[in-house]
Amino acid sequence: xxxxxxxxxxxxxxxxxxxxxxxxxxxxxxxxxxxxxxxxxxxxxxxxxxxxxxxxxxxxxxxxxxxxxxxxxxxxxxxxxxxxxxxxxxxxxxxxxxxxxxxxxxxxxxxxxxxxxxxxxxxxxxxxxxxxxxxxxxxxxxxxxxxxxxxxxxxxxxxxxxxxxxxxxxxxxxxxxxxxxxxxxxxxxxxxxxxxxxxxxxxxxxxxxxxxxxxxxxxxxxxxxxxxxxxxxxxxxxxxxxxxxxxxxxxxxxxxxxxxxxxxxxxxxxxxxxxxxxxxxxxxxxxxxxxxxxxxxxxxxxxxxxxxxxxxxxxxxxxxxxxxxxxxxxxxxxxxxxxxxxxxxxxxxxxxxxxxxxxxxxxxxxxxxxxxxxxxxxxxxxxxxxxxxxxxxxxxxxxxxxxxxxxxxxxxxxxxxxxxxxxxxxxxxxxxxxxxxxxxxxxxxxxxxxxxxxxxxxxxxxxxxxxxxxxxxxxxxxxxxxxxxxxxxxxxxxxxxxxxxxxxxxxxxxxxxxxxxxxxxxxxxxxxxxxxxxxxxxxxxxxxxxxxxxxxxxxxxxxxxxxxxxxxxxxxxxxxxxxxxxxxxxxxxxxxxxxxxxxxxxxxxxxxxxxxxxxxxxxxxxxxxxxxxxxxxxxxxxxxxxxxxxxxxxxxxxxxxxxxxxxxxxxxxxxxxxxxxxxxxxxxxxxxxxxx
DNA sequence: CTAGGGTTAG
Numbered sequence: 001x002x003x004x005x006x007x008x009x010x011x012x013x014x015x016x017x018x019x020x021x022x023x024x025x026x027x028x029x030x031x032x033x034x035x036x037x038x039x040x041x042x043x044x045x046x047x048x049x050x051x052x053x054x055x056x057x058x059x060x061x062x063x064x065x066x067x068x069x070x071x072x073x074x075x076x077x078x079x080x081x082x083x084x085x086x087x088x089x090x091x092x093x094x095x096x097x098x099x100x101x102x103x104x105x106x107x108x109x110x111x112x113x114x115x116x117x118x119x120x121x122x123x124x125x126x127x128x129x130x131x132x133x134x135x136x137x138x139x140x141x142x143x144x145x146x147x148x149x150x151x152x153x154x155x156x157x158x159x160x161x162x163x164x165x166x167x168x169x170x171x172x173x174x175x176x177x178x179x180x181x182x183x184x185x186x187x188x189x190x191x192x193x194x195x196x197x198x199x200x201x202x203x204x205x206x207x208x209x210x211x212x213x214x215x216x217x218x219x220x221x222x223x224x225x226x227x228x229x230x231x232x233x234x235x236x237x238x239x240x241x242x243x244x245x246x247x248x249x250x251x252x253x254x255x256x257x258x259x260x261x262x263x264x265x266x267x268x269x270x271x272x273x274x275x276x277x278x279x280x281x282x283x284x285x286x287x288x289x290x291x292x293x294x295x296x297x298x299x300x301x302x303x304x305x306x307x308x309x310x311x312x313x314x315x316x317x318x319x320x321x322x323x324x325x326x327x328x329x330x331x332x333x334x335x336x337x338x339x340x341x342x343x344x345x346x347x348x349x350x351x352x353x354x355x356x357x358x359x360x361x362x363x364x365x366x367x368x369x370x371x372x373x374x375x376x377x378x379x380x381x382x383x384x385x386x387x388x389x390x391x392x393x394x395x396x397x398x399x400x401x402x403x404x405x406x407x408x409x410x411x412x413x414x415x416x417x418x419x420x421x422x423x424x425x426x427x428x429x430x431x432x433x434x435x436x437x438x439x440x441x442x443x444x445x446x447x448x449x450x451x452x453x454x455x456x457x458x459x460x461x462x463x464x465x466x467x468x469x470x471x472x473x474x475x476x477x478x479x480x481x482x483x484x485x486x487x488x489x490x491x492x493x494x495x496x497x498x499x500x501x502x503x504x505x506x507x508x509x510x511x512x513x514x515x516x517x518x519x520x521x522x523x524x525x526x527x528x529x530x531x532x533x534x535x536x537x538x539x540x541x542x543x544x545x546x547x548x549x550x551x552x553x554x555x556x557x558x559x560x561x562x563x564x565x566x567x568x569x570x571x572x573x574x575x576x577x578x579x580x581x582x583x584x585x586x587x588x589x590x591x592x593x594x595x596x597x598x599x600x601x602x603x604x605x606x607x608x609x610x611x612x613x614x615x616x617x618x619x620x621x622x623x624x625x626x627x628x629x630x631x632x633x634x635x636x637x638x639x640x641x642x643x644x645x646x647x648x649x650x651x652x653x654x655x656x657x658x659x660x661x662x663x664x665x666x667x668x669x670x671x672x673x674x675x676x677x678x679x680x681x682x683x684x685x686x687x688x689x690x691x692x
Numbered sequence: 693c694t695a696g697g698g699t700t701a702g
Contacts, residue, residue, distance in 0.1 A: 273697040339699040385700035420701040
């Protein structure tokens with residue numbers, strides 16, 4: 001950065017004459033139109049009373065019209081984010097001839113930027129006969145705010161090229177652009193420049209440096225940047241609190257917040273949102289409620305982001321009723337509110353104590369999604385990723401397909417996260433073909449996309465494809481992580497590829513320096529148990545589980561037919577006499593000649609287990625009931641998709657294989673461990689189901 | 693004129 005010119009703080013820069021040649025002025029967008037007063041008035045209909053009164057005073061000449069007369073009017077445009085109002089006022093300014101006022105033009109650039117129309121801001125800027133550093137800075141700030149940080153930096157370079165001098169404000173904005181771009185290198189050069197030219201280390205620079213270093217995962221540097229600020233403002237404190245949260249140190253964030261209160265700095269709604277986000281990470285319901293009360297006390301109780309955060313905290317902590325109350329009480333909501341509700345219910349699927357409530361949470365989330373679709377706010381990529389994931393949990397293929405169509409229509413499928421969620425959804429719903437099609441159609445893939453697809457192939461027993469894909473991923477130089485290796489090892493394990501598994505295990509530790517976790521070891525152990533066939537050990541583990549009184553999860557299964565959920569519980573006697581029971585008995589009879597019997601040749605069962613197995617005919621495991629119900633209530637060729645709260649047992653697994661032959665149906669059972677797709681007497685898990 | 697925040701995928 002040695003080529004940067006020296007800095008004069010607060011200097012107004014005269015552009016050199018060369019620059020005027022560089023930008024060829026074209027006409028202002030409003031110049032050619034000949035506005036009549038009537039037309040102007042029409043544009044003002046929606047303005048506030050004060051605004052219209054002020055304007056008529058100006059028009060009638062009752063107050064002396066100065067460039068500053070427009071300031072409050074333009075401020076109202078920012079508040080209301082009203083594009084039409086800015087354009088009307090701009091037209092008015094052109095008519096009254098105040099376009100020569102640099103201050104007013106600069107403000108106008110700002111207002112256009114704040115209203116999100118950078119094209120007009122840029123056109124206006126390009127046609128100005130003169131600019132000062134504030135004009136340049138305003139344009140840059142507009143680009144940062146409108147998610148075009150790269151343009152902010154190019155404007156900055158343009159400014160330096162024509163001999164402009166940046167101020168500390170300008171440099172703060174450039175640093176923020178670097179933060180958005182994660183361009184730490186350029187950010188550090190700017191920092192070096194600030195030190196070299198001894199630029200005043202004020203809040204605009206300190207805050208920006210704090211965020212920059214937070215973004216590049218250096219909480220230490222961010223903290224130092226904060227403490228160097230002599231006159232810390234509320235934004236400085238907020239920046240540090242967010243930095244703590246972003247770098248996984250929520251406890252420190254809370255400490256900083258307390259310190260801020262002790263120093264008598266009043267938090268604003270953004271501070272409160274950041275603090276609530278920390279509470280959410282920590283699941284700190286107690287602190288969260290206090291912050292909630294504080295928010296109300298400080299008059300931010302109706303702030304949408306604040307309410308969204310507290311709502312999300314409730315949802316993450318399992319307080320669904322409180323969250324719902326909050327949601328119902330909001331007089332206005334935004335997209336994030338809907339997304340938080342949907343993602344929150346998705347979270348409840350994981351938190352739920354039993355399978356029924358988990359399933360109902362998923363259904364509830366899809367209902368909220370439907371309500372959202374009917375509202376005036378439309379789903380975005382956050383929404384689509386969440387609902388696709390919910391469809392995965394519910395094995396809700398039909399809903400998933402509809403959402404797939406919706407993502408194509410709205411263009412959100414091009415989002416990598418949505419694409420990955422779609423790959424996962426088709427996989428979890430048992431369609432590996434459509435899963436891999438969705439993967440192939442992705443224009444860009446992330447580590448998670450690759451991992452999802454590899455895991456999908458492994459889950460479906462396509463070990464070769466899983467491993468091939470892993471090599472493809474390495475070829476395009478995407479670095480695998482520990483979850484990728486879980487997929488890879490389970491692929492090897494299922495195919496019985498002992499040597500390869502060990503080689504990949506070694507690769508993980510040596511080449512990628514990834515420490516093994518339980519899941520990796522479990523894959524290896526599974527593999528050895530399978531090739532050696534040490535079923536006696538399996539029995540022993542089961543006995544241990546009983547003796548240790550390991551809580552048994554209730555065995556529930558659900559089936560979703562025409563958007564209605566039907567739940568079945570193990571041991572429900574009611575089905576002994578109804579149609580479900582009848583069809584089950586019938587199937588068991590027909591299954592015998594095909595080699596199915598309640599007899600475990602592989603397992604050396606203890607008596608208790610034998611009894612349990614024999615009793616199955618009278619008290620069938622829940623998935624049998626759900627599958628039987630599905631057979632009765634769906635069309636002849638339809639695929640049956642069942643979700644089960646616990647792991648399948650070997651006996652039911654054998655039974656389902658035979659049922660898939662007898663009925664010529666494809667049957668999917670998603671148990672707590674994996675997905676089983678039964679078709680023509682085979683299961684996609686290749687009998688490697690980790691049966692308990 | 694400047695600055696800070698909440699919600700998605702394995």
